Amino acid sequence: MLNEKNVFGSPLPRIDGPLKVTGTAPYAAEYHDPGMLFGHAFYATVASGRIASIDTSKAEAYPGVVKVYTHKNRPALASSDDAWKDEVALPGHPFRPLENDRILYDGQPIALVIAETFEAARDAADLIRVDYAADAPHTDIEVEQAKSYVPPEPRKEDFLPTDPRGDAEAAYDAAPFKIDAEYVQEGEHHNPMELFGTSVIRSEDGTLTVYDKTQGSQNSHDLVCGVFGLKPEQVRVVNAYVGGAFGSGLRPKHQLIFAVMASLDLKRSVRVEMSRREMFYLTWRPATVQRMQVAADADGRLMSVRHHAVQATSLYEDYQENVVNWSGLTYKCDNVRLSYELAKTTMSTPGDMRAPGAATGFLALESAIDELAYEVGMDPLELRGKNFVTYDQNDDLQLTSKALDLCYREGAERFGWDKRSHEPGSMRDGQDLVGWGVATGVWEATLSPAEAKVRLFPDGKITVSAAASDIGTGTYTILAQIAAQNLGQTIDRVSVLIGDSSLPKTAVEGGSWTAASSGSAVQAGCLEIKKTLLSLAQKMDNSPLKGAAVEDLAIRDNRLVLDRNDQLGLAIADILGSNEMSSVEGHGKVEPDQEQAKKYISYTHSAVFVEVRIDAELGVPRVTRVVSAIAAGKIINPKTARSQILGGVVMGLGMALHEEGMIDHRTGRIMNHNLAEYHVPAHADIHDIDVIFVEEEDDKASPIGVKGLGEIGIVGVGAAVANAIFHATGTRHRHFPITIDKIMEGLPGQ
C-alpha cells in the first residue's frame, strides 16, 4: 500500500529531468514558425550622451534584411511611466528601448535589425554607423559616492534602514575592542547560461504566443499589454523552461519589447535573442561601498554596530537593496545605527541577483565580526555564539523559528572546527597556506500571494496548474510532491503545468518564495478537493463518512477514507460517478497572514564553513572544502533542496574570488563582457561542498512549513572565504573579489 509519507521529504529525482538531460525541454528561443524573422540589436559604444547621427542605409541594403528600427522610426508605443512599470518596477523612469537619442549607459540598445535569417540580422547590424555627442561617463562607485543621496522614494518600506537604537556612537567610543573598516565590492553580472530571448509566434487572427525568458510569465504579459495597448486575451506568455535567471529575469528585458514590436509591425512571427555580450548590459549586482564600525567588550559581547552602505544605481531609476538591516538583527546588540544611500552612475539599472542586499551586506558584516573576534582574541565562531539573539531586534518581533544554533553546532562538527588553531598562518601544510573561515547568513522567508488549481480524476491522476515558474529551482517537482502527498498518490500520477500566463495567478519567481507560496496554494487546492468530495460523499445513501470532518479524512488507494480507520470510506470514482462528475477541481489561494505579521517575522539561517588553501609562492587560492549548514524549515525534496544550496555556494565562491564587471572608468565601458574574461566558477574551481539541513519545525512561516532556499546558500559565503584567507595569510582583504593579484601582495614575506 502506498505510504504518502514517502512523498513529502523524499529525495525524488526531478520530474522534468528526462526532458532536460535529453535536450527536449524547449527554452524561449527554441520555438519555430515557418517564415519567422530574426532580430539582432545594435548597442551604444559610449556610456553617456546623445546619438548625433545614425546611418542604417548599408544595413537596410544588406541581403535578407527586412527592416531596421531606430529611435527615428520606432512605432509609437505607450509613453507614460505607468505603462512601462512592470510588477517589480523601481522608483524612477523605466527604460524604453529606442525612445529617443539619449544614451544612458554603455551597451544600450539603439537599433534593431530584423532579417530573414539570424546571420543576416547579426551581420547587417555591423554595418550601422553612429556619430555620438558623448558626455563624460560616471562609473566609479568610489568616486561617485561623494555625491551619494538618500533615495527620495523607497523601493519598499522594509528596505528603509531601521531606526537607530541606543547610542551607537557613545557605546563605540567606550568599548575596549573595535573595528572601523571599509569594504568595497565590484559589480557582478548574473550571466545565466541561457541568453535572454523571445520568440513571438503570430497566429492568423493576430493573437500572439510569446515564449519569453522571464521569471514571471504574467509580468511579461501585463507589460506587453500595457506598452502595446493589447487586450489581455490577445497575448499569452509562456516560460515553461527557463535556463537560469538568478534575478535577472524578474523584470522584462528589451528583447521582449523588440520581438513583440517587430511582430506587430511586420505581421510576422519574430525571434530576438541577445548575444552574451548584451547580457552584460542588463541587470547587475551593483558595486557597493560599505563602512562597518563594530565594538565589543572583553567577553566578545557586541556593544555597538554601525553600518553604512552606498550602492550604484542608474541615471533613470533608483534601484535599492536591503543591505544594512541585517546588521541590526543578526546578533544581539542594543546600540545600532544603520544607513543607506545611492550614487548615480552611467550604468544600466542594477537588479536583484541571488540574495540581493543580503549577499552584499553579509560580506561586510561577517568580515567585520571576524575582524572583531581577532581584536578581542576570541574564536570567531565562539563570538558569534555569544551574541546569539532569539528575536528580531530591529522590529521587535518574534521569530517563527531559528535553528541557527544547530547550524553552528552541526556545521562545526562536520567541518572539524575544533581542530582549528586560532593564529593566522598557523595551519600551513607543505606548500599550502591553509585557512579556515566561518560566517553566518540570514535571508527573509516570505510568502507572496499565489493561486493554483488542482484537479483529481477517478483513476487517481492529478493535474496541477499555476503560472509559477521553474528557473531550475525544482518547482515542477515539489508542486507534484505536494499534490501527491495531499491526495494520497505517488508522484508519477501528477502532471504539473506551469510557466504560462493563462494559468492561475502567481507572482514573479524570486526572493525564495515560490515553494512556500505556490506550494501552499497547491495544498489549499487539495483541501478544497477533499472538502468537495466530502460534501458529495455525505449526500450519498448510507455514506460511511456521515458526520466526518475534513480534518479526519485522508485519500488512500483512490478512496476517501477516515484517517484513523481507512476501512471506512468511499471510492473516489463512486463519489464522482454518483454525481455524474468526471473529475473534481480545487482552486487554492494563499495570502500572507497580516495578523500574524504583527507579532512574527520569519527568516532562514545558515552557518557556512570554508577551507582555503593558498599556494605560498603563487598566491593561487583554492576553496577545498565548504560545509553549509542550513535552517530553512521543512524540506520537501532534499535532492533539489541540496542543489539550491550548492548553487548558492558556488555563486558565492565566484563573488568572493572571481566575479567583477571590469569598467574602464575613462570611457565608462565594460571591458570583460564575455565568459572568458568575466570568470564564473568552472568545474576546476569547485571541490567538496557539504550541505546540512538541520531540524527546524515551523508552523508559521508558511502553511506547509517551508521557508525557501533560493537565496540563503550564497549569503555569508563571500565573508567566510575572506575570513579563511585572513586565517591562511594574516592579511585582511576588504576589496572584493579577492583576486590572485591581491592575494599575492598580501602573502607573508611579500
Next chain:
Amino acid sequence: MDIATAHAQPKTRVALTINGHRHDLEIHPWVTLLDLLRGPSLQLSGTKKGCDHGQCGACTVLIDGERINSCLKLAVTLDGTNVTTIEGLGTPDDMHPVQKAFVEHDAYQCGYCTPGQVCSAVALLREGHGRSREEIREMMSGNLCRCGAYTNIADAIQDVMDQEVKVGMREAAE
C-alpha cells in the same frame, strides 16, 4: 568582395550525418554548426547557445566521436562527418547511462548547460579520461554551469565510470 555581395553568392553543398541520418544541405559558408542545428531547417535545439564564442561549452556535440564546441565550427567544413548531438544519445524514455546518472544525481538545475555537459561527459568517458575526481574537474572545465551543479555532475560521471569499471571487470573475469 564586400559582405553584401558575398551574401548573394551560391550556397555550398555539404552532406552531414547527424544522429545517424544523412542530410544533404545547401548552406552559406558563414553558418556555424550550432546555428545550423538550432535553425529552422533542422530544429535540433537540444544543442544550446550560451556564448557563441567557444567560452561556455553549452554547444558541445560530438564530431566523429570527438567533443567540440559547435559554435566554433563552420558547417561547410564538416562535409562527410558524423555528428552526434544530445538528441542522438538518448530519449526521455530511453536515456543514455550518462543521462540517467545526471537525473539520479540531480546534476543540473535549469538544464540549459546540461546537453553540453552530457555530450562532454560521454566523450570524456570514451577518451578514457576522468579516472580521478581531479581529472574530471579539470577535463570538464570547458563546460560552465551557472546553476553550480558541478559537484553533482562530477558525482554522476564518477558513477557511470564506476559502473563501467565493474562491467569491465566482470567481462574480464568471464
